[in-house]
Amino acid sequence: MTTRLALLASPTPQARAAEETLRARYDWAGVEDADLIVALGGDGFLLQVLHMLLERRNTVPVFGMNLGTVGFLMNEWRMDELDRRLGRAKPFRVSPLTMTATTMDGEVRVLPAINEVSLLRETRQTAKLEVSLNDRVVMPELVCDGILAATPAGSTAYNLSANGPILPMGSGMLALTPISPFRPRRWRGAILPDKARITLRVLEPDKRPVSAVADQREVRDVAQVDVAVDRVRDLTLLFDPEHALDDRITMEQFAG
Template sequence: MKITFLASPRPAAQEALEQFVCRYGQSSVSGADYVVAIGGDGTALKALHALLEGPAKPVFPMRTQGSIGSLCNPLQLSDLMDRMINAIPVDLPVLQADVERLGGQRTTIFAINEIVLTRQRLQQARFKLTVDGGSAPATIAGDGLALVTPLGSTGYNQSLGGPRLPLGSHLLALTGIALTPRFPWHRSVVHDHIILEIEVVEPEHHPVQVETVVEIVPGIRRARLSCSGHCKATLLLDREVLNSLTAFHGQIC
């Protein structure tokens, strides 16, 4: 069993990293069977993001002392192989944004928690939103929009008043950010096959950026948001951790 260990730059995580590598060895990411992320939720999410465009690798996250790490297993040097073999895999949906910028450049970014379109200045942004290829786009104004996975639904989305989604469900949250006026769907639950086409109105004067946990693309003209059909992300969780996470999010479907 080959393992790649990744760690937060914080001293406690770096110290643990040295101990794990000394005991279990260190494999390259391409040759590894598992990735172990040491730190907290941010480290786990960065590891998942880093693996999205390569061969799928399950991530076993462990939290260091002082980290909240609600997505992480307890830090323990012994019995790592057995813990990973007996851990429960949690397959996570991956969001995709195909983005066109003002200069015509095109890029694709991915997200585990949420993709957020947000204004770059104090003035409101305006969007034309088309759902699943509909012929009548809705024009909305406000600070932005967020498309959110079940895993991300208890974070930033909840601070916006968005709905909490059960882990394992085929659902996404579409949450408006200070929309004026508020549209009926500004806190909506949608199926994970939805395709959102978003055009920024007057992007030169009302600039908008796309954000994920690890990436920001400024000055966008339009974006197509959906669930990725080819990227996969898998967490490996101890049963006790999964039970706690499920209790917080809701029953796995």
């Protein structure tokens, strides 16, 4: 192989065993020197790898092999012909979201999200939120357990479980999906162009505290959350041609 490869594995026994096999079969570089990363694990581990790349401002492609549970974002685990698979792999660009969360104390936290940004009530009290798009209030009051903004890559995860729409890769869209909406009861969310700037303001934050989560990273007691697509830091996932992500997302719409 002329491409410098790095190998990362989740701490599960299955992933560690696969890592040992591949390390004995191929030459590997460190993450800092690699042109491409092979990740062994499940979807959660792949998200960890992608977040690591965002923090390091490193945009090398990632080829995941499933040694987890679901593996929706992963390729099939096979130890043979890795160089051939990587040469044939189809790239998909993933644009992460940027969450800017302002707490009730005025602290500002900026975090990336590859799947979704979600707001969730912290107590038994429902959340009350004001929803704005591009500085225009489109919903003065949403009473709910929460709300989330999902990318196409994340639309089949938490978003789908909350009855949100599945978004094809390359659609240029975001899903804005309520979680157990109480008022307006019949609002089921919206599909937005990914150029939209979403602002979610917490109403009555002292009485009805809300937390904000960017993938797995939480900020508690938020007063306002702004969400927008990061146009600077694109990520690249690699897939076997027969297991391309866009085809998986399409077929997921027909799953029972």
